Amino acid sequence: MKQLLLQRLTPLLSRVQRHWRDSPAQRLWQAWLRELQALLPVSARARLLPQVREQQVGWPLPASFHPHAGERLVLLLPASMVLAQPLQLPLAALRDLHSVVGFELDKYTPYPREQMQYVARVLGKGKTLAQVLLVAILRERLQTILDSCAEQALVLHRVDCRNADGQPLGIDLLPAGLKPPRVRSARLPRYLGWACGVLLLTCMVLWLDARSAMVLNMQHSVEQQRTQVQQVQELRRELSNTQGAARYLAQQKAAQPTLSSVLVDLTGCLGADTWVEQLEISDSGAVSITGQSAGASALISRMKGCKTLRDVQFQGIIQPDAQTGKEHFSLRAQLHREAADAS
Numbered sequence: 001m002k003q004l005l006l007q008r009l010t011p012l013l014s015r016v017q018r019h020w021r022d023s024p025a026q027r028l029w030q031a032w033l034r035e036l037q038a039l040l041p042v043s044a045r046a047r048l049l050p051q052v053r054e055q056q057v058g059w060p061l062p063a064s065f066h067p068h069a070g071e072r073l074v075l076l077l078p079a080s081m082v083l084a085q086p087l088q089l090p091l092a093a094l095r096d097l098h099s100v101v102g103f104e105l106d107k108y109t110p111y112p113r114e115q116m117q118y119v120a121r122v123l124g125k126g127k128t129l130a131q132v133l134l135v136a137i138l139r140e141r142l143q144t145i146l147d148s149c150a151e152q153a154l155v156l157h158r159v160d161c162r163n164a165d166g167q168p169l170g171i172d173l174l175p176a177g178l179k180p181p182r183v184r185s186a187r188l189p190r191y192l193g194w195a196c197g198v199l200l201l202t203c204m205v206l207w208l209d210a211r212s213a214m215v216l217n218m219q220h221s222v223e224q225q226r227t228q229v230q231q232v233q234e235l236r237r238e239l240s241n242t243q244g245a246a247r248y249l250a251q252q253k254a255a256q257p258t259l260s261s262v263l264v265d266l267t268g269c270l271g272a273d274t275w276v277e278q279l280e281i282s283d284s285g286a287v288s289i290t291g292q293s294a295g296a297s298a299l300i301s302r303m304k305g306c307k308t309l310r311d312v313q314f315q316g317i318i319q320p321d322a323q324t325g326k327e328h329f330s331l332r333a334q335l336h337r338e339a340a341d342a343s
Helices: 002-021 024-039 042-048 091-107 139-151 187-255 259-270 296-303
Strands: 054-058 072-077 083-090 116-125 129-138 156-161 274-281 286-293 309-314 327-335
Touching (some): 054 156, 072 139, 083 091, 129 139, 139 156, 259 286, 259 296, 286 296, 296 309, 296 327
Parallel strands (some): 054 072, 072 156
Antiparallel strands (some): 083 129, 116 129, 274 286, 286 327, 309 327
16 A cells, blocks of 8 residues: 555656756755855754765776765766757746656657656756756666666665766656665754744744734724713713703893892882782792782782783782781792893
């Protein structure tokens, strides 16, 4: 099950590695790592980033060849053993370069694609076309070379080839299933990846915390402003009520006659044979008069001439007073109100 899963994932992983190897993000990542490595002390750099050296050996192998311990072995094939063909492909083909180049193999070799081990390397990019180098070798021929190296207990990390000038092309023809497991000696890139993830998560948490604090401050400020608005509205309502009450009182006061005018009016209406013992005027304008008169029964007709009083009525009955020989009376009336000035 594991072997089947590995076979299915190998093409996908190879495609991802090719895209990553040729992407600008990978070059930016490597440049950033080199800048960070230059800032590290020598001791820390040696511990975190041990230098991995490559030992190149040409094919056919020398008779007295012995690999150096701790170095990666790179086998260099001669240019005559491989097909190196430059191609020009549309930029859209770079999305799945390996598959596109596989369909182009039948134009340059008589063998089907399944019998060829090939790689494609991007040499440059134009506005519409990309320059690609196709390097291919027959799988049977490559397997013979690999079997010969295995007989000598050689562990190959990469299979490269030379160009016409004898310089390595910088490719890898070694099948993915035969690549040795990677030794994770360089711990700094992994630590940097974890550190970047932690920093990114921390920045997100801090940003969310700052946004939450800002929202809480805004809510607190809005609540304070709402409270202040409610207080202003309450004060405005109280002021309006106070102004209305003061205006009403002023209108009521302006509408009813003054006490002095009421007394002058009563003096003229009651006559000389009548005197007042008690006079009460309420805030509502009700007037209560108690006194004695020689002709109490005629007081109602007399008081109709009072300009400051209206609705005059007897309150109770008229009773004679034996000591004074006059009649004791009690009247009630209402102050005559005039319409207040509209201004």
